[in-house]
Structure formats: structure tokens, C-alpha cells
Amino acid sequence: MAIVILEKIKTFRLDSLPCVADRSSRSVRKVRCVLVPLPLIALAAFFLMHGCRVQNADAPPSIEFTKIPPAAQGGRERVDTIAGRVTGAHPGQHIVVYARSGPWWVQPWPDRPFIPIQADSSWSTDTHLGFEYAALLVDAGYQPPPTMDVLPNQGVTVAAITTVKGSGSIALAPTKPLKFSGYDWKVRTISSDRGGMNNLYDGDNAWTDKKGALHLQIKKKGDKWSCTEVISDRSFGYGTYITVVRDVSLLEPSTILSFTTFDDWGGDQHYREMDTEFGRWGEPERKSNAQFGIQPFYVPGNLDPFNAPAGPLTSSMHWESGRASFETVRGESTHGSAPVVAQHVFTSGVPTPGKETFQFLFYVVASEKAPETKDAEVVIEKFEYMP
Secondary structure (H helix, E strand, O other), X not given: OHHHHHHHHHOOOHHHOOEEEOOOOXXXXXXXXXXXXXXXXXXXXXXXXHHHHHHHHXXXXXXXXXXXXXXXXXXXXXXXXXXXXXXXXXXXXXXXXXXXXXXXXXXXXXXXXXXXXXXXXXXXXXXXXXXXXXXXXXXXXXXXXXXXXXXXXXXXXXXXXXXXXXXXXXEOOOEEEEEEOOEEEEEEOOOEOHHXXXXXXXXXXXXXXXXXXXXXXXXXXXXXXXXXXXXXXXXXXOEEEEEEEOOOOOOOOOEEEEEEEEOOOOHHHHHHOEEEEEOXXXXXXXXXXXXXXXXXXXXXXXXXXXXXXXXXXXXXXEEEOOEEEEEEEEOOOOOOOOOXXXXXXXXXXXXXXXXXXXXXXXXXXXXXXXXXOOOEEEEEEEEEEEO
């Protein structure tokens, strides 16, 4: 087609080309001919229009952020607006937003995950705060999980995905300082969804007595439970973690006591979570009332349940490269021999050190069979770390 048009341009007579008045001259009569072959203009316009259409049709969809919330540790207390624009979306597609604070949490709520795309290709929603934010362009059949350790890959139902750091410097949730067993700790003061319930967390629920023992409490406040989370002020890494607890035999089925390592930044290693946990997870008929575990819990072999007896117990975790050895014994002995309650060694999926902290968690899980009925308290006699 181009060759034929060019041949026609060659045979064009000069006197047939359009002329325009030379406005730069004071003489109106002076004219100049502008050599603008009309077929060439049409050819250029054709390729310009159709070339752009081909390029746009082949370009993958993309998402950009136009408003980014602050970088902050998540909680139910504070929300902000996140907004953006999408290019190349198809009818029926939506935006799904996640905020990362520990895991990725769908926003603004699990029962309202789909954000409509407006006629001008913009989108916006309320979101709880996080360290990072992600926007997914998804098809109508996509089912967004309430939480994710790692974001999905772009694929059949996820047409595009974009992440961004929260704006400004990171604002961690307010905590209350506490000293216990010669270490500095921080007590959580904002709510959390841990265990499938939106529980309150109160700094006054953790305190030490005159003998130095740490008391953890659960209290009813209005229609919600006020729970406890105590976090070490430093990361320990490889070594042995020893905790002595006074008694766990009287916990209700929906009450959980957990000794755990956790790294808010370690999503690629399942948050470096390794646990000794006491409770029946809201199931009164559950045979075991305790377990050792590493994450993800749904992988076969990552949980080892056992029965914790009444009375004082000493639980330890020895963490080394590729190996995590757990043990719980009777009594308050951190050294020497003692009657063994349970032992287990994990050699697969054991994380490497990062920014993990050691945490005491005392909280309520959601349970229709056995909802929490009364306040609770446990006493941690001692914590010790040995490199």
C-alpha cells in the first residue's frame, strides 16, 4: 500500500499542491507553496491511529497509586484512604486492596473486598494501616483470602498487581514498657484480629508481682475481651528459649496461651513463627490441650499436639540452622533432668533468623461451640534465653 501511494506522490504536479498566504510578509499578494503531499498525511495518520490501537490492545493492564496511606502497624483503631487508577481493565473486573502488618490483610473488611472501578478508571477505598499496600486487578471469579502470607502471582484471575510502601517513616503501634526476667518488653495497647476475633489489647493486662513473676490477664470490657500481648524489645536469633509457666490446666477451650517467635517483616518465611501453645482452639472435645508448631500450620508435620498436665511446666525451644527442638517438662526446672511431658524436633521449613521477637500471647479465639465465659489469668514465672 505504501509503495503505491508513493508512486502517486511522484507524479503529483507541483502546481496542484496547496498554497497558503505567507503571513510573515507584509504583502498579501506574496504567496508560497507548501509541499505537503496529502496522501502522505493520510498514510501517516492511518499508521498513527491504527498503530496506537494495536499497541494499546497488546499492552497488559496496570495499576498506579494516586493516594498512599501512612506506613504504620495495623490495628482496628485507625483507617485512611487509598486510591489509584487502572489502565486496561475489562468489564467485570474489580480492584482488591491488601495492607501488610504481619500478614497481608484484605481491606477494608473481608466481607467487602471488591472495589469498583469508576468510569474514569479511578478507584478508592478506606483501608486499615500497614507497612505496605497492594492493589490487585481481579476477575469476577476471584475469591480474596482474608489474610495471606505472600501475595499471589499474576495469573488467570489476577490480571495485574502493584505494591507500594506506606508513606512517611514507619509508625509502630503504641506500647507500654515492662521489665521481666532481666529483659525489656513491650505490651500491646491496640486491638488485633488474632484468633479470628477483634479483641482489645490493654497494657494494664500485663504486670509483674513483688517476686518478679509476669501476670497475663484476659478481661471482659463491654461486649469484647481485652487480651494480652508482650513482645521482647530485641531479637535473639538462634539459641535456646526457656519459659516457666505456673499452670495452664484451667484454661477455657477458647483461651490460648502462646510462647512464640514472630517477625512482622518475615512474610517470605511465614513470619518466622515457631510456637509452644496451650489451649483447645475453641473445641471442647479436642483431645490435646497443647501443641508445638512451626508455620504454615496447614503443612502436614508442622504441628505436634500433646497434653499438658496441671501444675508448673517448663517449655523450651532450641533453634539452630535447619532445626527447631521443642520440649515441655514438669516442674520449674530450667536445667537438669525433669519428667518429660512432650518432645518434638522440626527439621523441615525451619526459618533462619531475621527481625523476629519473642512474644507471650494470651487471647481468645472465635468459637461457637465454647465461647469465652469468664476472665482468665496465667503466671509466667521465668523467661531465659541462652545463645
